[in-house]
Amino acid sequence: MNNSDxxxxxxxxxxxxxxxxxxxxxxxxxxxxxxxxxxHSWHIALMxxxxxxxxxFKNIDILRVLKMLLIHDIVEIDNGDTxxxxxxxxxxxxxxxxxxxxxxxGLLPENTRNEFxxxxxxxxxxxxxxxxxxxxxxxxxxxxxxxxxxGQGIIKHKLKTQQIIAKKQYIQQSSKELWEFAKNIIQQxxxxxxxxxx
Amino acid sequence: MNNSDxxxxxxxxxxxxxxxxxxxxxxxxxxxxxxxxxxHSWHIALMxxxxxxxxxFKNIDILRVLKMLLIHDIVEIDNGDTxxxxxxxxxxxxxxxxxxxxxxxGLLPENTRNEFxxxxxxxxxxxxxxxxxxxxxxxxxxxxxxxxxxGQGIIKHKLKTQQIIAKKQYIQQSSKELWEFAKNIIQQxxxxxxxxxx
Numbered sequence: 001m002n003n004s005d006x007x008x009x010x011x012x013x014x015x016x017x018x019x020x021x022x023x024x025x026x027x028x029x030x031x032x033x034x035x036x037x038x039x040h041s042w043h044i045a046l047m048x049x050x051x052x053x054x055x056x057f058k059n060i061d062i063l064r065v066l067k068m069l070l071i072h073d074i075v076e077i078d079n080g081d082t083x084x085x086x087x088x089x090x091x092x093x094x095x096x097x098x099x100x101x102x103x104x105x106g107l108l109p110e111n112t113r114n115e116f117x118x119x120x121x122x123x124x125x126x127x128x129x130x131x132x133x134x135x136x137x138x139x140x141x142x143x144x145x146x147x148x149x150x151g152q153g154i155i156k157h158k159l160k161t162q163q164i165i166a167k168k169q170y171i172q173q174s175s176k177e178l179w180e181f182a183k184n185i186i187q188q189x190x191x192x193x194x195x196x197x198x
Numbered sequence: 199m200n201n202s203d204x205x206x207x208x209x210x211x212x213x214x215x216x217x218x219x220x221x222x223x224x225x226x227x228x229x230x231x232x233x234x235x236x237x238h239s240w241h242i243a244l245m246x247x248x249x250x251x252x253x254x255f256k257n258i259d260i261l262r263v264l265k266m267l268l269i270h271d272i273v274e275i276d277n278g279d280t281x282x283x284x285x286x287x288x289x290x291x292x293x294x295x296x297x298x299x300x301x302x303x304g305l306l307p308e309n310t311r312n313e314f315x316x317x318x319x320x321x322x323x324x325x326x327x328x329x330x331x332x333x334x335x336x337x338x339x340x341x342x343x344x345x346x347x348x349g350q351g352i353i354k355h356k357l358k359t360q361q362i363i364a365k366k367q368y369i370q371q372s373s374k375e376l377w378e379f380a381k382n383i384i385q386q387x388x389x390x391x392x393x394x395x396x
Contacts, residue, residue, distance in 0.1 A: 006379060009248050014346050017227045020237045029215045039218045042240035046268045050207050050310060063261045070244045112248060148212050181204060
């Protein structure tokens, strides 16, 4: 085998096996284990397909949204997932993730490396319609998971409802209907005792 | 909330949480647990993006390929993953999976339900370029996983190299280069003692 383009792509595909080992605060619906970032990425990519009509932006490019969602957590491979509500850890997060982005996307041939780096940066900035819609699904899935898994991963963090709303309200920038849905399940979760009323 | 279209889509999104609980014969690269079908689906969707230039078909539609790969294993939710080399179990597989497809895709509004059912059937038949390319990635990823995880999930099945080649050679229908790569890693795995020489 002397096709270096293909070998570079395959090195990347082998490297991202590690994302299956990065665990999140959420749990699977049977409560048996923590959810990992690879299966989370699958779930929100599927949500993008199923919910694309709910974007308030007229011209989102669903293929770009899918690419962003499938790669967005690869930057966690070296340092793990950062819990959204851990403000100290989030201060260190950007620099670490940029290093991992350069290392892991750097395994790829130049054209795909540059495409993925740009897509990841676009996702992180949440300025374009594609990035905002993608980010809204990344924000919504954990809320649905809290309720469907009966909060088995989240109760111990004693999150306040207002704290969650503050972190998630950006969803309304891309979809008023998804934000209405999100507020409704946040309230259901509060009533079930998963979050603290505030 | 009285938007029944959105409620149907969200019921589907909650239901497919179960795919994270469906385990495969392959293991994660640290050997700590069996891989599940949700993270496997993420991995091959990402492969489709990274390897799209290696399709021998000129006009594959990468968005359709991604949709196929993201939904293809949802039909396992009720009965689990069927090991490719278990011929008895594979005889029962089709009927069971059709029932699950109708049940789970049936949670969705009609337009998306019909789209997903057709995409899944197309994937299963492996007749179109999109389906053949998608299936070739579904066939390739386990081979890469066997080698990168040092066969921790596969050695016990005592698979013969010829048996694997017989099951995987359809990869060449969509990409001669990916099939060359696959044969190369099958040979490496045989040399490492993961498969039995035959």
